[in-house]
Amino acid sequence: MPYTASTPTDPNQPNIRNADYRLLEFTKLTPMMQRYVEVKEQYPHALLLFRVGDFFECFFQDAVTISQELELVCTSKESGKEIGRVPMTGVPHHALDRYTSMLVEKGYAVVVCDQVEDASIAAREGRQVKREITRILTPGTLTDDGMLKPRQNNFLAAVVIAGEHWGLAYTDISTGEFVTTQADSLEQLTLELLRLQPSEVLVPTNAPDLVTMLRPGEKSEHLPDCLPNSFCYSLRSQIPFSLSEAKQRILQKFKVRSLEGLGCGHLSLAVRAAGGLLQYIEETQKEKAVSLQRLHTYTLTDFLILDYQTRRNLEITQTVRDGVFHGSLLWAIDKTSTAMGGRALRRWVLQPLLNIKGICARHDTIQELVENNGLRQDLQQLLRQIYDIERLTGRAGSGTASARDLVALADSLSKLPALASIAAQGISPYLKALQNVPPILEELANTIHAHLVDEPPIHLKEGGLIRSGINPMLDEMRHTASADQEWIANLEATERKRTGISNLKVGYNKAFGYYISITKSKVDQVPKDYTRKQTLTNEERYSTEELKEREVRILTAREDLNQLEYDIFAKVRSEVGEQAEIIRNVSRAVAAADVLCGLAEVAVYQNYCRPTMTESREIKIIEGCHPVVEKSLPPGFFVPNSAFLGREKSLNRPDLIILTGPNASGKSCYLRQVGLIQLMAQMGSFVPAKAASLGICDRIFTRVGAVDDLATGQSTFMVEMNETANILNHATPQSLVLLDEIGRGTATFDGLSIAWSVAEYLATEIRARTIFATHYHELNELASILDNVANYQVTVKELPDQIVFLHQVQPGGADKSYGIEAGRLAGLPPSVIDRARQVMKQIEKHSKIAIGLRKGVKKDGKKESEGEQLDIFEG
Numbered sequence: 001m002p003y004t005a006s007t008p009t010d011p012n013q014p015n016i017r018n019a020d021y022r023l024l025e026f027t028k029l030t031p032m033m034q035r036y037v038e039v040k041e042q043y044p045h046a047l048l049l050f051r052v053g054d055f056f057e058c059f060f061q062d063a064v065t066i067s068q069e070l071e072l073v074c075t076s077k078e079s080g081k082e083i084g085r086v087p088m089t090g091v092p093h094h095a096l097d098r099y100t101s102m103l104v105e106k107g108y109a110v111v112v113c114d115q116v117e118d119a120s121i122a123a124r125e126g127r128q129v130k131r132e133i134t135r136i137l138t139p140g141t142l143t144d145d146g147m148l149k150p151r152q153n154n155f156l157a158a159v160v161i162a163g164e165h166w167g168l169a170y171t172d173i174s175t176g177e178f179v180t181t182q183a184d185s186l187e188q189l190t191l192e193l194l195r196l197q198p199s200e201v202l203v204p205t206n207a208p209d210l211v212t213m214l215r216p217g218e219k220s221e222h223l224p225d226c227l228p229n230s231f232c233y234s235l236r237s238q239i240p241f242s243l244s245e246a247k248q249r250i251l252q253k254f255k256v257r258s259l260e261g262l263g264c265g266h267l268s269l270a271v272r273a274a275g276g277l278l279q280y281i282e283e284t285q286k287e288k289a290v291s292l293q294r295l296h297t298y299t300l301t302d303f304l305i306l307d308y309q310t311r312r313n314l315e316i317t318q319t320v321r322d323g324v325f326h327g328s329l330l331w332a333i334d335k336t337s338t339a340m341g342g343r344a345l346r347r348w349v350l351q352p353l354l355n356i357k358g359i360c361a362r363h364d365t366i367q368e369l370v371e372n373n374g375l376r377q378d379l380q381q382l383l384r385q386i387y388d389i390e391r392l393t394g395r396a397g398s399g400t401a402s403a404r405d406l407v408a409l410a411d412s413l414s415k416l417p418a419l420a421s422i423a424a425q426g427i428s429p430y431l432k433a434l435q436n437v438p439p440i441l442e443e444l445a446n447t448i449h450a451h452l453v454d455e456p457p458i459h460l461k462e463g464g465l466i467r468s469g470i471n472p473m474l475d476e477m478r479h480t481a482s483a484d485q486e487w488i489a490n491l492e493a494t495e496r497k498r499t500g501i502s503n504l505k506v507g508y509n510k511a512f513g514y515y516i517s518i519t520k521s522k523v524d525q526v527p528k529d530y531t532r533k534q535t536l537t538n539e540e541r542y543s544t545e546e547l548k549e550r551e552v553r554i555l556t557a558r559e560d561l562n563q564l565e566y567d568i569f570a571k572v573r574s575e576v577g578e579q580a581e582i583i584r585n586v587s588r589a590v591a592a593a594d595v596l597c598g599l600a601e602v603a604v605y606q607n608y609c610r611p612t613m614t615e616s617r618e619i620k621i622i623e624g625c626h627p628v629v630e631k632s633l634p635p636g637f638f639v640p641n642s643a644f645l646g647r648e649k650s651l652n653r654p655d656l657i658i659l660t661g662p663n664a665s666g667k668s669c670y671l672r673q674v675g676l677i678q679l680m681a682q683m684g685s686f687v688p689a690k691a692a693s694l695g696i697c698d699r700i701f702t703r704v705g706a707v708d709d710l711a712t713g714q715s716t717f718m719v720e721m722n723e724t725a726n727i728l729n730h731a732t733p734q735s736l737v738l739l740d741e742i743g744r745g746t747a748t749f750d751g752l753s754i755a756w757s758v759a760e761y762l763a764t765e766i767r768a769r770t771i772f773a774t775h776y777h778e779l780n781e782l783a784s785i786l787d788n789v790a791n792y793q794v795t796v797k798e799l800p801d802q803i804v805f806l807h808q809v810q811p812g813g814a815d816k817s818y819g820i821e822a823g824r825l826a827g828l829p830p831s832v833i834d835r836a837r838q839v840m841k842q843i844e845k846h847s848k849i850a851i852g853l854r855k856g857v858k859k860d861g862k863k864e865s866e867g868e869q870l871d872i873f874e875g
């Protein structure tokens with residue numbers, strides 16, 4: 001089936017399909033590599049790791065720490081703080097994969113170097129290293145100047161569109177996860193694609209707009225940064241996307257009688273997308289390389305919607321400024337012990353729930369794990385010993401698992417009964433789910449352990465995989481081969497004695513096989529039965545009839561032996577593949593338990609509370625904190641603040657807060673912290689607050705900061721207005737809206753007018769729960785006009801020669817901005833500051849701005865009759 005790529009395939013792009021690690025060829029020895037070589041010579045067992053974008057800083061320290069303390073420690077030189085730590089004590093060789101994949105999941109890049117010798121010799125000789133190193137696992141692509149390009153992942157997706165309706169199917173080819181969904185707004189589709197960032201997206205040719213939209217570098221209303229790492233393909237034939245064809249393909253592939261059992265019987269677009277994707281996978285992924293899990297269907301309306309700006313502004317998975325993991329919400333709350341847990345946490349944080357029952361099941365489990373420290377720690381200790389079962393099983397199913405993968409899988413499976421019995425001490429839902437470990441898994445672990453040696457070699461065809469005593473034929477062949485090998489081992493001594501040549505040697509190389517080596521000075525002593533095989537400068541190489549015979553026997557036996565070992569191994573591997581579905585179900589339960597143990601640990605150490613979830617519109621946060629800023633400051637430095645929002649009929653709580661305060665007082669921080677607390681609660685986590693009672697939100701909107709979008713030629717103001725329009729068009733009374741400095745990108749009065757009308761619209765027309773941070777103190781007037789609006793300010797203390805930021809949010813409006821003071825602190829020349837003060841006085845004197853809606857909106861928020869003019873400004 002022909003596919004058209006939206007961009008020509010770039011040969012430098014790693015082929016994500018075939019590998020979750022890539023071979024890198026460094027063409028020259030960069031300074032980084034030189035340092036690496038030095039370190040490696042000193043500490044030969046070091047595993048070097050470095051943070052994304054922080055390559056040079058970290059690897060040296062890590063190497064040192066590993067060799068001294070048997071731990072991988074990642075420390076930022078910038079802050080001096082530890083970023084990640086993994087114990088290495090007693091880690092068997094094959095566990096490396098598990099550790100590295102776990103680190104990669106957490107956003108680290110890991111380099112495992114095998115051929116240091118070559119590199120170090122080359123470095124000493126000042127040569128370039130041609131084919132250097134390396135197995136490299138990165139969440140992105142590492143260029144040879146040490147830069148890390150953004151993450152490419154293992155997702156492939158297919159999309160079908162009919163008007164505003166669409167169906168989406170995607171698969172994670174490393175785990176075999178295969179899911180489909182459908183919905184009826186294009187915005188939702190693009191949000192899903194942005195969440196997944198698929199490597200390849202397949203669309204039918206009847207959706208040219210989508211192909212254009214997905215093209216790298218393309219911008220669109222819904223897809224601000226597009227999908228820079230996605231390749232978009234359109235399928236020339238529509239047939240695989242037709243409903244009947246797709247149905248048939250799905251039923252065949254998953255061996256089911258009806259689509260109802262897969263939950264997508266009624267979702268024709270989801271089915272069509274899944275059909276198209278199946279076809280694409282079969283044709284491009286060589287089928288064997290992908291072992292798909294059973295199809296799952298999910299419903300987008302089950303999740304809180306976080307649009308692209310909100311994910312970015314709340315810094316959920318990466319920071320706004322540097323685009324790095326360190327400093328994001330995920331960084332602050334990720335205490336998972338397994339790679340599967342890491343992936344699940346990422347899903348949870350990007351898809352918070354709407355269903356109170358589901359949220360409370362997570363809260364219940366965390367509560368139990370908080371209250372029962374022993375239970376949590378016992379579970380975590382075991383979880384740390386469990387490798388990435390999900391991916392290992394995926395590889396077993398697709399026939400790509402190595403012997404080491406199977407041993408790692410067996411090690412993990414054999415931990416599950418112990419995990420289940422610890423979980424049995426608990427009563428909460430997610431611990432119960434851990435208790436059902438099907439006995440077949442223990443049998444499978446025993447089978448693997450019984451067949452494979454503890455530390456099998458990397459290459460499957462080199463033999464040495466299978467234990468003795470498992471297969472009589474194998475034992476017999478090994479016995480015969482060992483007799484010949486013993487004969488060869490003794491040959492040197494025997495021939496020295498027979499010929500009287502004391503420096504005679506027996507050797508082997510791949511091209512010539514076994515040989516007897518005699519130096520040139522002794523060739524006259526060579527017996528008649530030797531036949532010459534090869535001549536070198538200083539030696540002659542010979543063989544004998546018997547040596548030839550033995551050699552043939554040894555080599556044939558070795559080949560047969562290796563083949564037999566491989567066959568036995570492949571049989572065990574396919575037995576594992578047959579149980580893939582069962583293992584994956586268990587691995588999902590393990591991942592969820594891991595996430596909850598991690599969240600419980602965060603809750604204990606950061607003193608988080610369990611929020612009460614309600615169906616009301618109330619948002620009540622007592623002494624809340626920003627989870628990341630709090631963690632970054634020394635203990636006790638963060639000033640907690642409360643928040644009350646969501647007016648109910650009888651309650652005096654505002655829908656909209658106007659938040660004022662000087663620059664750098666903490667307005668943005670407060671805004672974000674309310675958003676993050678709501679998000680954390682709905683993803684099932686405890687929250688950084690003394691107490692919280694939170695009504696479910698359907699969406700969180702944010703509009704923070706002002707950045708030019710040079711790529712699309714949009715000005716600061718236009719970006720701001722586009723984002724604001726999106727909020728006003730989509731927010732509902734159930735939404736949480738966080739606005740920071742609306743109207744700043746234009747002339748003062750235009751900006752103020754827009755800010756006023758946006759606030760008013762949100763408070764009266766939409767009645768969304770809103771926090772509106774602003775430097776326009778005139779907006780405080782709104783609170784005296786609308787009874788669902790309240791004023792809050794972030795306080796500062798004025799001393800004779802400085803202002804002290806108290807970071808406290810209190811009722812009332814600020815009347816000063818201290819902008820000139822901020823300029824002074826930033827180092828503007830004193831003469832400029834003095835002049836600014838003079839100018840300000842002049843402006844204040846001459847331009848008395850009286851803000852008030854004399855007409856237009858009554859105190860109860862209802863509009864007066866149309867046609868009456870708003871008169872806001874009086875100069």
Ligand SMILES: Nc1ncnc2c1ncn2[C@@H]1O[C@H](COP(=O)(O)OP(=O)(O)OP(=O)(O)O)[C@@H](O)[C@H]1O
Pocket residue numbers: 629637638639640641661662663664665666667668669670807808
């Ligand atoms: N509650 C708090 N406790 C301690 N420190 C805080 C608190 N809130 C904010 N800060 C610190 O103050 C700094 C400035 O905060 P923030 O960016 O929120 O100010 P702002 O009022 O939005 O400023 P601007 O109006 O200039 O955008 C933050 O980087 C943070 O370190």
